[in-house]
Amino acid sequence: MNIRRKSFLALGGVAASMTVLAACGGGSDTSDGASGGSSDAGGDAGSGGSSGQLVIWADEEKAPALEPSAKAWGEQNGIDVVVEVVPGDELQANFITANQAGNGPDVTMGAHDWIGNLVQNGAISPVQLPADVADTIAPIGLEAVTYDGQTYGVPYAVETLALYANHALTDTPEPSSLEELISAAEAGDAENVLSLPVGESGDPYHMQPLYTSAGGYLFGRDAEGNLDPSDLGVGQEGSLTAADKIAELGEQGVLKNSITGDNSISLFTEGKSAYLISGPWALADVRDSGIEFTISPIPGFEGMEPAAPFAGVNSFYVASNGANAGFAQQFMTDVAGSPDVAKAMYEANPLPPVNLQLREEIAASDEHVTIFAEAAESADPMPAIPAMAAIWGPLGIAQANIVGGADPHPTMEAAGEEIATAIG
Secondary structure, X not given: XXXXXXXXXXXXXXHOOHHHHHHHOOOHHHHHHHHOOOOOOOOOOOOOOOOOEEEEEEOOOHHHHHHHHXXXXXXXXXXXXXXXXXXXXXXXXXXXXXXXXXXXXXXXEEEHHHHHHHHHOOOEEOOOOOOOHHHHEOHHHHHHOEEOOEEOOEEEEEEEOEEEEEOOOOOOOOOOOHHHHHHHHHHOOOOEEEEOOOOOOOOHHHHHHHHHHOOOOOEEEOOOOOEEEEEEOOOOHHHHHHHHHHHHHHHHOOOOOOOOOOOHHHHHHOOOEEEEEEOHHXXXXXXXXXXXXXEXXXXXOOOOOOOOOEEEEEEEEEEOOOOOHHHHHHHHHHHHOOHHHXXXXXXXXXXXXXXXXXXXXXXXXXXXXXXXXHHHOOOEEOOOOHHHHXXXXXXXXXXXXXXXXXXXXXXXXXXXXXXXXXXX
16 A cells, blocks of 8 residues: 555656647547457447446546446436446556547546646536535535535545554653654563654655654645645745754664664564554554554644644546536535445445444544544645645755755755755
């Protein structure tokens, strides 16, 4: 699952070129790129829907979970529903190009932080949610799919980070601060205090809780409350304080370049790290390891701001040029927001749902997923604006270099200058 998270972040780099890609038009390359993963439902991805067919694009994880309930809905409404598989790392780019060419799907699924780029390229239409949606969907889900005052998706699951603690290596499974975490791990004689992916290129997603606790931010907000790309926080005072704290953790050996996305979870499950910062995708490996563990919210630095990780919300979107816009909108209302569909998605890939009824059902049987769901309500939705694409590379490299011993302030300031230039 860690690979999936890295791919998710890599899309930030893809997004930077998405406007150019969409402007090129043409659908032949998109058909070729998507058809290799077509499901048994029939149809070639990229071919678009017909008057009696609703085509949905989803990645290899989500398609099998969605297909039964989607096809059942189609039978009830007299329309053939086809769920087609498109590789996750190609889905956003192929969707934008195919939609512009008129041969894309009617509905697609993806992360909420695609929304800014999809709207900028005219690829999706706003959706109408039921009037009582606030009673059925968690606030983080609704916030994530709202862009410039419009609702552009139906959310169904959320991912965020939390703290895993190995009871064999710490007697403080729920530390109240990072300082307490460090002391407890050192007292337990752990080989590694904390498994947090850094590597040589950095990982701003996993570093975000520490960055925000020390006062760092990415973008400010305008008078209407929208994220403002002109108010860039990287290189500003809060980020410099964060850089100092990251440098201290590097000097102490709490953060290490040798801990990466490839080994952070295994170091924890093998008993080589007292704590792990990761998401619900690590649950299966941690449970299978047989260690006794606790999951709790990530603590911040003592006397500083609370740690605020990112929240990533998985959502359904209506294609702006789909052949069946009416059916697509009805599908969003009838199926995408129902507990039954959310439950099918959860059973195939147990990510915390945003459907409140389903959350209550799960709470009795899986406390860990419930903890992640609750943690998501205190998280910040991943910025969905296109300018976010410029953040990942420079900020990640700066953070990795600071962990490795680079001078914190000039390193962070240089990253801010590079990002500002890219945003323009």
